[in-house]
Amino acid sequence: MEWLRLSLALVLPGALGVCLVRAVSGPAMRERRLLLAGYGTLLGLLGLPQIMRLLNLAGLPLTFGGTALAAALTGGAALLVGGAARGRWPTGAPAPVTQGALTAAQRVLLLACGALIAARLAGLGLELLWRPLFPWDATMHWATKARVWFELGTMAPFVENAQWLQSGSAGVYTDHHPAYPPTVPLLQVWISLALQRWDESLVNLPWLVCVMALGAAFFAQARQAGVAVATALAFTYLLLSLPLLDAHVALAGYADLILACCYCAAVMALYNWCVRRQACQAILAATFALLCTQIKNEGFYWAVSLLPGLLVMKLSPRQLLAGGLALAALLATALTLLPRDLMIAGHSLASLRLTFYSAAWPALLRQLFVFDNWHLLAYLLLGLLLVALPRGVLRDRPLRALLAALGGAVALYLVLFLGTKFAHGAIHYTASGRIALHLMPSLTFLAMLLFDALYRLDQPASSPGGSG
Amino acid sequence: MNRRAAVLTLTGLSLLLGALASVLTGYLASGAGGDAATAPHLWTLRSSLVPLGSAQPIEGATRIVLDNHGRAVIALPAAGIDPASYPYLRVAFGDTPAPPLARLLVRAVRGAAGHWLARSEDVAPRDTWFYLGTAPQWHGALARVELFLLGAPDQTVTIHTIGLYPRSASHALQSLLSAWTSAGPWRHSSVNQHTGGRLDGSLLYPLPAAALLAAFALAACALLPRLFPGFRGLRWPAAGGIVLLCWLLLDTLWQWQLLQRLHTAREQFAGSSNTEKLLAGPDRELFAISRAVKQALADRPARVLVSARDEYRGMRLAYYLYPLNVFWEREGPPLPDPALLRAGDYILLLQPSDVGFDRSAGLLHLPDRRTVPVQPVLITDTGVLVQVL
Numbered sequence: 080m081e082w083l084r085l086s087l088a089l090v091l092p093g094a095l096g097v098c099l100v101r102a103v104s105g106p107a108m109r110e111r112r113l114l115l116a117g118y119g120t121l122l123g124l125l126g127l128p129q130i131m132r133l134l135n136l137a138g139l140p141l142t143f144g145g146t147a148l149a150a151a152l153t154g155g156a157a158l159l160v161g162g163a164a165r166g167r168w169p170t171g172a173p174a175p176v177t178q179g180a181l182t183a184a185q186r187v188l189l190l191a192c193g194a195l196i197a198a199r200l201a202g203l204g205l206e207l208l209w210r211p212l213f214p215w216d217a218t219m220h221w222a223t224k225a226r227v228w229f230e231l232g233t234m235a236p237f238v239e240n241a242q243w244l245q246s247g248s249a250g251v252y253t254d255h256h257p258a259y260p261p262t263v264p265l266l267q268v269w270i271s272l273a274l275q276r277w278d279e280s281l282v283n284l285p286w287l288v289c290v291m292a293l294g295a296a297f298f299a300q301a302r303q304a305g306v307a308v309a310t311a312l313a314f315t316y317l318l319l320s321l322p323l324l325d326a327h328v329a330l331a332g333y334a335d336l337i338l339a340c341c342y343c344a345a346v347m348a349l350y351n352w353c354v355r356r357q358a359c360q361a362i363l364a365a366t367f368a369l370l371c372t373q374i375k376n377e378g379f380y381w382a383v384s385l386l387p388g389l390l391v392m393k394l395s396p397r398q399l400l401a402g403g404l405a406l407a408a409l410l411a412t413a414l415t416l417l418p419r420d421l422m423i424a425g426h427s428l429a430s431l432r433l434t435f436y437s438a439a440w441p442a443l444l445r446q447l448f449v450f451d452n453w454h455l456l457a458y459l460l461l462g463l464l465l466v467a468l469p470r471g472v473l474r475d476r477p478l479r480a481l482l483a484a485l486g487g488a489v490a491l492y493l494v495l496f497l498g499t500k501f502a503h504g505a506i507h508y509t510a511s512g513r514i515a516l517h518l519m520p521s522l523t524f525l526a527m528l529l530f531d532a533l534y535r536l537d538q539p540a541s542s543p544g545g546s547g
Numbered sequence: 548m549n550r551r552a553a554v555l556t557l558t559g560l561s562l563l564l565g566a567l568a569s570v571l572t573g574y575l576a577s578g579a580g581g582d583a584a585t586a587p588h589l590w591t592l593r594s595s596l597v598p599l600g601s602a603q604p605i606e607g608a609t610r611i612v613l614d615n616h617g618r619a620v621i622a623l624p625a626a627g628i629d630p631a632s633y634p635y636l637r638v639a640f641g642d643t644p645a646p647p648l649a650r651l652l653v654r655a656v657r658g659a660a661g662h663w664l665a666r667s668e669d670v671a672p673r674d675t676w677f678y679l680g681t682a683p684q685w686h687g688a689l690a691r692v693e694l695f696l697l698g699a700p701d702q703t704v705t706i707h708t709i710g711l712y713p714r715s716a717s718h719a720l721q722s723l724l725s726a727w728t729s730a731g732p733w734r735h736s737s738v739n740q741h742t743g744g745r746l747d748g749s750l751l752y753p754l755p756a757a758a759l760l761a762a763f764a765l766a767a768c769a770l771l772p773r774l775f776p777g778f779r780g781l782r783w784p785a786a787g788g789i790v791l792l793c794w795l796l797l798d799t800l801w802q803w804q805l806l807q808r809l810h811t812a813r814e815q816f817a818g819s820s821n822t823e824k825l826l827a828g829p830d831r832e833l834f835a836i837s838r839a840v841k842q843a844l845a846d847r848p849a850r851v852l853v854s855a856r857d858e859y860r861g862m863r864l865a866y867y868l869y870p871l872n873v874f875w876e877r878e879g880p881p882l883p884d885p886a887l888l889r890a891g892d893y894i895l896l897l898q899p900s901d902v903g904f905d906r907s908a909g910l911l912h913l914p915d916r917r918t919v920p921v922q923p924v925l926i927t928d929t930g931v932l933v934q935v936l
Binding site for chain 2: 182183184195198199202203205206209210211213214215218219222223226227229230231240243244245247249251252253254255276277278279280310313317320322323325326327329330333335446448449450451452454455458459462508509510511512513530533534537538
């Protein structure tokens with residue numbers, strides 16, 4: 080019976096998400112089923128905690144049945160509304176097919192990549208199932224909330240230590256980061272509600288499901304972008320074999336992996352919207368960008384990083400240059416005039432201790448080019464960019480938009496670890512790796528597109544397009 | 548030659564040339580022929596060299612018995628040895644340590660000061676090599692080199708050889724293999740970094756080696772079509788194949804390390820219930836006391852403040868105490884201001900603690916000499932639970 084409830088707990092968010100995505104997606108999409116499965120699962124995993132928050136806000140207790148019912152009603156309503164709306168949307172022509180019949184070598188590659196991915200996920204899944212909750216932050220401020228909310232059946236408030244000491248109230252709790260968004264702890268609450276008990280290992284199953292969904296979404300969006308099957312699957316394997324990404328599945332409990340999946344979903348949808356201007360991709364990009372802000376404080380900054388991509392699509396180069404200069408001036412003014420204690424996404428200017436921390440730079444380079452955190456991804460991306468730039472690959476506007484968005488995110492990352500107190504997290508390798516994780520799936524997507532574009536440039540005009 | 552065969556040929560040739568170039572580079576960088584005239588410096592283990600634990604000579608080896616805390620130290624005289632001539636340290640076990648040694652640490656002692664040089668965790672392979680050449684303190688006149696063996700209480704390990712080895716290509720290769728295959732268990736830092744092998748005492752991490760191989764192979768891939776027109780137009784598929792294969796090499800090592808850790812997880816936790824896992828895991832002591840505290844408090848809506856000198860243990864204990872209303876402050880004082888404590892609050896002192904408990908007087912003594920009147924609720928070896936009066 081427990082396994083039945085657990086299975087339902089894992090399937091229901093996906094079903095909810097599929098209903099939501101189906102409501103906005105059109106029929107003319109390549110690999111639609113995988114897109115529905117990948118994005119649907121991600122949306123369901125991230126959307127279900129929001130439903131739980133609403134239930135809590137309405138004064139209702141957190142129960143498995145109540146939440147499941149709310150999710151089912153939400154999914155049903157989405158199907159009804161979506162079905163009615165779809166009739167009014169332009170269907171658009173299906174994306175042109177550029178994939179010829181698979182060669183024997185491509186079939187071997189597909190089988191090999193598929194087997195490697197399956198083996199990796201199986202191993203990580205077993206590690207997750209056997210090992211109790213282990214990582215530091217998971218037990219310091221993520222699972223703490225989940226543990227309390229599950230037992231109480233309500234989202235009891237968590238406050239700062241000083242406030243807790245003063246209040247003396249029985250119903251007020253504290254941990255090391257009381258103000259962190261509740262999405263990740265609510266995922267663990269959901270699993271616990273299904274099990275009707277707290278299980279140190281099983282509460283982390285959403286992490287495995289999330290990364291599987293990322294793989295499906297990545298492959299589907301790669302195919303939407305016109306990348307050949309073999310290349311798409313090869314890069315999906317590259318993505319799912321990133322060591323730090325795998326470590327965050329095996330040692331589940333941190334929010335970083337969830338945020339990485341969410342941000343990548345937003346980025347991929349944004350790119351494909353830039354290419355084909357399908358409304359569903361725009362809705363997915365906006366939804367996942369918004370959900371980023373509900374996972375970790377950094378999510379706000381990653382969501383904002385998508386704006387440069389939008390501006391590249393909307394403005395001319397001259398307008399972009401003027402806008403960039405205006406933004407720089409605005410930033411300089413803001414840094415000078417804003418109150419030092421004004422909080423934005425959990426941080427204030429005073430608390431950031433802005434200055435240049437030179438010791439962080441070699442540490443960041445080591446983290447990318449010496450430690451095996453990302454296998455060869457950093458070298459690959461750098462090499463592709465160096466080759467792509469002089470070959471005019473970036474004349475493609477959607478690719479420029481993607482580069483602008485991710486370039487903005489990387490710039491924010493560098494500011495964080497070179498220019499604020501968080502440089503210590505880089506120097507001592509205590510944070511820079513897992514914050515980089517937020518961006519790596521998206522950078523893998525960029526690497527794939529660059530490779531595909533360069534491959535196409537080298538092909539004779541008569542041969543079928545598409546890499547692999 | 549058809550296109551597929553041409554791509555495969557170009558990929559294979561490029562990788563072969565890349566591998567040759569990488570091996571040649573590695574050979575030259577490691578000291579080429581090496582210091583052929585320099586013989587290794589091997590120590591003969593005697594019981595007098597083992598100040599902690601015990602040593603017993605057996606045929607061709609030495610049996611080291613760890614003490615009842617699972618520790619042994621081997622102090623190797625190093626006077627007269629020039630560290631610069633011997634960048635490699637080798638510890639060869641007579642048989643595979645079972646269970647694996649938790650840790651093997653290397654320390655250099657100069658005068659009265661000791662300097663940690665390298666460590667290896669989860670030590671199971673027969674041959675452990677350390678590269679000490681880049682360790683800041685591996686220079687000058689040393690008094691001795693110390694090996695710290697950490698494992699299970701009264702564990703026995705057999706050591707066949709301990710020696711210092713000169714620079715050479717073969718020693719470099721053995722050192723690399725030893726470092727790359729000894730990733731050790733999951734650590735808390737594993738969510739922040741993955742070096743690819745041993746954290747220190749390593750000549751080179753796997754990623755730069757793979758990047759070098761890929762770079763040479765890609766260079767060959769770029770040049771070969773100029774020499775052989777049949778390869779024209781095939782650079783990108785071949786380049787993709789080269790990168791994928793180099794990635795696979797790295798990933799094979801990573802997968803091997805994952806399997807090692809999975810094996811450990813299976814041995815430790817597979818088939819156990821939630822409670823059994825926690826009682827078998829590294830936090831068993833903390834989980835046990837948290838259960839005792841919860842039983843003692845019997846669902847009373849109480850506040851529980853955790854005080855611990857060790858930050859990690861304090862944090863983990865606080866976690867296990869939830870869903871009680873727990874307070875634990877990272878980098879905070881041993882206890883909050885007593886004026887903020889209320890009658891009925893519970894305080895759990897996790898040993899070792901900077902807060903003293905005077906049972907006869909019914910007082911907690913804070914480091915700033917203030918006191919808190921309390922009554923004991925639960926006293927164990929791990930910690931003391933008291934209630935504020």
